[in-house]
Each structure stands twice: as C-alpha cells, then as structure tokens.
Amino acid sequence: MPRWYMLLARCFGCAVIADTWHYFLHRLLNHKRIHKHIHKICHEFQAPFGMEAEYAHPLETLILGTGYIIGIMLLCDPVILLWAWVTVHLTETVDVRSGYDIPLNPLNLIPFYAGSQQHDFHHVNFIGNYASTFTWWDRLFGTDSQFIAYNEKVKKVEKKTE
Structure with a gap:
C-alpha cells in the first residue's frame, strides 16, 4: 500500500495529464469543421448531468478518454x-455535471478547480x-474570457439588487 501522500500526488498527476489532454483535444473538437461531425452529440444537453458524461460520439469517447488512460499507464503501478x-x-x-455549485464541496478546496459553473x-x-x-489552460489561452465577463455582469446585477 503506497503512503497517502504518494497516492494523492499520483492522483493529482493523473488529473493534470487528463486535464491537459482534454483541454487541447476538447478545444479541437469544438472547431466548427469538426464539431458538427463528432462533438455535437455531447452538446445536445444544455443542462448536463452525471450520466450524460457517457453520451458522446464513440470517437469523442476514444479521443478524450485517451488522456484519462495515459495518466493510469504512467503513474498507477x-x-x-x-x-x-x-x-x-x-x-x-x-x-462538474451536477448543475450545482455547492459552497461546501470539498472539491472546491483543490486550487484551480473548475467546477460545474464553467x-x-x-x-x-x-x-x-x-x-x-x-x-x-483556459486562463492561459484566454478561452475563459466570455465566462469571466458573464460572471462580472452577474455580480454587477446582484450588487444593484442588494
């Protein structure tokens, strides 16, 4: 049995590998020339939920799932x-697909955790x-700029209503 901190470190390593893979290939799958053929199926749900994670084109499952497996192959002895x-x-x-941003969610303690809102x-x-x-990755490449602008607009509206 590995020590708890090694278990935690390797899980974090797997998450970084999977997230990096997912960011770049998910961004590619959202390109207008590719989206309509593969990723469009995933976007049939505007309010995603847990089981919906498996509702995708088989190629998308293979493409994005590869990042999840890479971490396992490299770090999970x-x-x-x-x-x-x-x-x-x-x-x-x-x-992430729950539709709720639960304030006491322990996952929110993870630095840079995206959560369901994004x-x-x-x-x-x-x-x-x-x-x-x-x-x-979204912050580095500015692909969260519209999300940030939307949140700022919501905060302004909330301040006016107080």
Whole structure:
C-alpha cells in the first residue's frame, strides 16, 4: 500500500495529464469543421448531468478518454492507485455535471478547480471553458474570457439588487 501522500500526488498527476489532454483535444473538437461531425452529440444537453458524461460520439469517447488512460499507464503501478484515480475522476465528472455549485464541496478546496459553473457555461454557449478539471489552460489561452465577463455582469446585477 503506497503512503497517502504518494497516492494523492499520483492522483493529482493523473488529473493534470487528463486535464491537459482534454483541454487541447476538447478545444479541437469544438472547431466548427469538426464539431458538427463528432462533438455535437455531447452538446445536445444544455443542462448536463452525471450520466450524460457517457453520451458522446464513440470517437469523442476514444479521443478524450485517451488522456484519462495515459495518466493510469504512467503513474498507477499498484492497483490501489488505479482505483483511487478512478474514484477521484468519476467524482469530479459527476460534480462538474451536477448543475450545482455547492459552497461546501470539498472539491472546491483543490486550487484551480473548475467546477460545474464553467462546464455549464460551455454547454449553454458552446464556447470557451474547454478544460475538464482545472482552470489554468483556459486562463492561459484566454478561452475563459466570455465566462469571466458573464460572471462580472452577474455580480454587477446582484450588487444593484442588494
């Protein structure tokens, strides 16, 4: 049995690998020439939910799922690491598609965790927020700019109504 901190570090490593893969290939799948052939199926749901994560074109499942497997192949020697990563990833997948931003959600303690708001924005607007778990790729490449502008507008409206 690996020490708890090694388990945590390897799960984080798997998440970084999967998120990086997902960001770049998800962004590619949203390109107008590709979207209509593959990724459009995923966007049939504007209000995603946990089980919807599996509702995708088989090629999309293969393409985006590869990033999830790369981390397992590189970092998950003992079976316990594999199960820990599967548990973490599935928990995150359901949380991101829950439609709720729960304030006491322990996943919100993870630095740069994207959460459901960013994923929901992507499904409603079909733009930006391409990463699956973290916000750093979207921030680095500016693909979260419309999401940020939307949040600022919402905050202004909330201040006026107080």
